[in-house]
Amino acid sequence: MGLSFITPLLLGGGALVAVPIVLHLVMRRRPVPHAFPALRFLRERAVANRRRLRLSHLLLLLVRMAAILLLAAALARPVLRGAGWLADGEGPVAAAFVFDTAPRMMLREANRTRLEQAATLARVLLDKLPPASTVAIIDTAGGPAAFSPNTAAAAARIDRLAATTPVARLPAAIAEGRRLLAGSALQRRELYVFTDCSHGAWDSAAAPADDGTATALYVDVGANVVQDFA
Known part of the structure; x- marks a missing residue:
């Protein structure tokens, strides 16, 4: 006993079983992307954070480079030349200290006279003058x-200064200081005048003109x- 088909050609219709499979695949719902506001916000924050991090790294790099350059410059011991006023710690200075010792210099403030x-x-x-400097x-x-x-x-001469009736007015003392500096062999010449800048210091003569021999301060x-005298 065996199995047989009367119309075996119709067995080819069994291939139609693939039709539902194809329809299933075609009609299957595909995922639709949805942009959630919270997720979009997180992504934007992540991008902003990455940019901020890169900027901070760049700034930190620049700061480190500047620190290294400043350290190298400090180790090289920079010197400001030609500016005067004790700027160059290497070259000696010819300095003249001119003091107004008129009696009004005994005026006190904070328990200290002007002199x-x-x-x-x-x-x-x-104390700040370079080595080998000369002082008058x-x-x-x-x-x-x-x-x-x-x-x-x-320094000892400064300690012995005392207020007294002036023999020479301040302009004459300044002129004497310039004369001494003009005769110095040192190129750097500086004149320092210590006074209360009152009218009494200048009432008898005009201030001496700057003749270029020295820089004056x-x-x-x-x-x-004002508290009192003596």
Whole structure:
């Protein structure tokens, strides 16, 4: 006994079984992307954070490079030449310290006379002078004007300053300081004038003109609030 088909050609219709499969594949729903606001916000934040991080890394790199350059420049010990005012710590200076020692310099402020204030500032400047510098101490008392043998002698001369009736007015003392500096062999010449800048210092003569022999600095030690004499 065996199985047989009367119309075996119709068995080819079994291939139609593929039709539902094809329809299933064609009609299958495909996923539709949806942009959720929260997810979009997170993605935008991530992009912004990456940009900010790259910028911070770049700034940090620039800061490190600048720090290295500044360190290298500091180790190279830069020197400002030709500017005067103790800017060059290598070359010696010919300096003249001119003090107004008129009696009004005994005016006190903060329990210190104007002459004491001038002497204090002068000692600070004296300590900052480069090695081998020469210093002349001149006052209006009319004493001999000459360069001190060394800075220690100049400091001692400053300590001996005393207010007294002036023999020479301040302009004359300044002119004497310029004369000394003009005769110095040093190229750097600086003139420091310590005074209260009152009218009494200039009432008898005009201020001496700058003749180019030295750079002048006037140090004002005037009292803002006068207390008393001596």
